[in-house]
Amino acid sequence: MTGNEVAPTRRTGARNREDPAPALSRGMITLFAVACGVAVANVYFSQPLLVTMGHDLAMSPALVGSVVTLTHVGYGLGLFFLVPLGDVADRRRLVVAQSLLLVVALAVVATAGTAAILLAGMAATGLLAVVTQTLVAFAASLAPPAARGRVVGAVTSGVVIGILLARTASGLLADLAGWRSVYLASATLTALLALVLHRVLPRHPGTPPATLGYGRLLRSTVTLFARERLLRLRALFGLLVFAAFSTLWSSVALPLSEAPYFLSHSAIGALGLIGVAGALAATVAGRLNDRGLSRRTTGLALALLTASWLPLAFLRSSPAALVAGVILLDLAVQAVHVTNQTLIHALHPDAGSRLIGGYMVFYSIGSATGAVAATSLYAAAGWGAVCALGAAFSCLGLALWAFTRHGTEDPAAAAASRGEAGEPAPDGR
Template identity: 85%
Template sequence: MPMSCDSEASERQDAASRGAGPGSGLSRGVVALFAVACGAAVANVYFSQPLLVTMGHDLAMSPALVGSVVTLTHVGYGLGLFFLVPLGDVADRRRLIVVQLLLLVGALVLVATARTAAALLAGMAATGLLAVVTQTLVAFAASLAPPTGRGRVVGTVTSGVVIGILLARTASGLLADLAGWRSVYLASASLTALLALVLHRVLPRRSDEAAPTPLPYGQLLRSTVTLFARERLLRLRALFGLLVFAAFSTLWSSVALPLSEAPYSLSHSAIGALGLIGAAGALAAGVAGRLNDRGLSRLTTGAALALLALSWLPLAFTRGSLWALVVGVVLLDLAVQAVHVTNQTLIYALHPAAGSRLIGGYMVFYAVGSATGALAATSLYAVAGWGAVCALGAALSCLGLALWACTSRPFRRG
């Protein structure tokens, strides 16, 4: 009989039947606070991208070692997603968030004061590890939202993540030109400490929520793996996340390299300003959340993946035209954030009581994709140039689109 592996009906049925539960709702102010906190935390993962050349010169690092700055940050992020984020299902999320932010302050100070490549890389890995507080915040916001409006809340909070990523490049480039690259991490440490204080006071206490189910830590981690083994939708959406963020990282981890060379020779602030161009990605996050609430997740995913593949055509002409780069950046960021919001909304609805494990496990694939894209792009650029980087990004995007087409197409069961 005809069936669809990733059909609109099955995704919405999962969301409705499994996602129902008590939801207190959230005021606009609290949702905005979640968005700001997420953006500020995740920005730490991306501050280094416009600064790679300067960091390398300051600490006498080889090009390959410079590329590992981004890779190690994402590796740390991936480890945090698996080992730290699941704690949100068994611990007080409010307290967990504040503790992680304070530890993140220490990691940022280590980066800012690093005098050797080893110290820098250790600090960046620790920063990535602790920046996963972003996902704890996303899961917390999703748990507070009513099921019928969860897509909107997740979309709004993810808009904050998008803006944080974009402003990270702009702010780091501007601060580096004004006061050196170390000032970027000192400023972030100060902001993170302030956020820890504000969140401690403002984050809601879930008086209506049953106490988390106590689980031994080892069993908690094993249950994350069990969820992947049991839930096909989770596995599929995780693969989408891996591919789109590998493409995303392919662009953003390497685009500073051609722009810092002739004929452009742009400053840090000019390269960082590219992040503002991708602000449309924040709009896509909100729109995608609303489309998911209306039952259009499958079509939203397909359209976004097609847009992602198309974005690499103008990006291939970056060396000849900055306008082509602008168009490509807008298309790519729109596509990536639309897929990301849809993924998170759908997988959280599978088992809200395991929301932190679901989102943390999904985001491990995000981190793997980001780290792989960063390492491959910087290595490819060194040996084959910008054209090879764009070919890699296009291949990853087309692979994601092919996966969507294969899993969405009706077929007959043998």
Template identity: 85%
Template sequence: MPSDGETATRRSDARSAFVLSRGVALLFAVACGAAVANVYFSQPLLVTMGHDLSMAPALVGSVVTLTQVGYGLGLFFLVPLGDVADRRRLIVAQLLFLVVALAVVAAARTAVILLAGMAAVGLLAVVTQTLVAFAASLAPPHERGRVVGLVTSGVVIGILLARTASGLLADLAGWRCVYLASASLTALLALVLYRVLPRHGDGEPATLRYGQLLRSTISLFARERLLRIRALLGLMIFAAFSTLWSSVALPLSEAPYSLSHSAIGALGLIGVAGALAATVAGRLNDRGLSQRTTGIALALLTASWLPLSFTRHSLWALVVGVILLDLAVQAVHVTNQTLIYALHPDAGSRLIGGYMVFYSLGSAVGAIAATSLYALAGWGAVCALGAMASGLGLGLWALTRQTAPGRLR
């Protein structure tokens, strides 16, 4: 029976023999986008789902809540498994279970089954982060930023286009068709990934038991100051991101615009520009410019709220603000992931999973605060909230930029 050291050596050899081509990196991006989109499909479908299943308005809102709760739990309880398991098998297994969860949602005839299915969809959609960690482990160190940026661009596109795609499909064939189509695509991706991906990631087949694995995720935060800083930056940028995207439909659906749901959903197409920032930020990180990229992006994020504050007077101002905000958020996000993965590549899944918990917290806080503020004080207050979250991120970067590793300038 081989020792742990021999097994780790075999894993390393298998990984080094695998060439991460641009085509395989694009496959990672597509799989990430398809998986994470499942978390957001329901948002434009809530009214239709509620009518179909005779759900009370308050209960309909819990569809989104339970999906996000499931996603948050998956980040902590499932993603770290990538550090001790064969990542190819783990990814394929999660995708196949996700197919089952999507089929349950599509076939749901009661609110209870729908809600249980949506929670399971959120839990299993964290395969996105396992894919990100796997792609980072397969990339040569000098190209890791580029690869993480490319894969993250798939995540960005999946998040922003999910609402548009689900709305169009639901108009054509009903809301259940959205989940049946996603289940079919997910099953196809599981088959392709099983055939294409190498058998081993760089996770260590260590003696860590599951409980120890989860505790080690917490201990990484206790030991690594850079991880704590980047996690806090992640919380702030995604609080700003969620502040915009959870509330922008409110002023656009009112006078003077009174836009339709389809027109508002199409706004996500503009946000896809953020995918470009993900790739560029990754390349800048490979050149050792992580700190500079972070500072410039956070300054742009703070500045984006100025044109966004004129949304009620000009759609062009909204477009400019959306582009700036998405470019900035994705630039910081890619830089964060690239830097924290480099801390301990053997614990990449735990690092990224733990970091993404802060992403979920920021998203939740931004959404709740923005919608509440809009009801109380209008769009100006929402923009002030977004600018405050962005400014806090910029301030944190300014206070801590000298403490990062010397290579980062």
């Protein structure tokens, strides 16, 4: 085929896509959530440890800063180059293989004797930590359509809890046994989880394998974005809400370490425990999506996200306002995130890994944008300017929702309107 023409993905000897998905027990959902949280935490462990790492390996400040940068670059590359493999490979084998390779990368970091080895290990850790998104797509594909939002919400709660608690756990463990112990402990836990996942995950793939080459697989991710308006819209929502999320969490330690708080790193890290309350509400958003309330859920969440910056602006004078703002912000971000993933997976369930991987690239862009802009703005203009930035990202998301609210967000209806109901995902040819 030539030009912009796309073809259905051919499938051989596989479970029919209309066959009922195997039931997901509560224990299995919990396992998915724990595995996701442990994997994604590896991307964030280093943030409280940078100074200690730098002193240990005689790294310059610029080189120390590249530890976080390379980890996130690796993660972004993994989203595009590794996550789509879940659509053409046995996801059980893929998850176990990526987890075991992640163990190796973590061991390299823990035993690094030079800055070069440390940086290589951190880049590999970021690259392989995208097993998180493979697991999310796997769980979504195993869930029956009527409960997909609930399952995605529960698994996503594990992801967010892993992100929020990573800094707290790494700081505490490093205080007890040094920074290397953080990565040794994570390698051990990841190896144990790989063994458990190997034993309990379904032996068939979450979606049937396709006769699709790797190059065409990657091109088809781009093709999906070109074809699906809903995917583009939800990717923009993801970029904006995670820019707001990162605006807070990348800079909040700065005012809390100054007057009137003068909090220690461990105390600041414990703030993530407050954010967990909002993360746990992700399951509620999933249930609302299962009831067909995705548009209302998105609008309400974006309104709460915008409102959260008002109490956050009073951080210096009111700890209670800080707590309220953190809970509102995390609740809103996770509600939008769960809604996004539930909707885009339903567009083409047989391309779930490509859809979620491509969507998460925008998440990474938003996170990086918020982090860089917030830290720079705090140095130049203070906490009030940071809150104005976060509110601006949030208002842009709310305006985008209001401007597009009359468009369909029902993937089945969208497919029917194109005359493509039941059509497999494009294969990029």
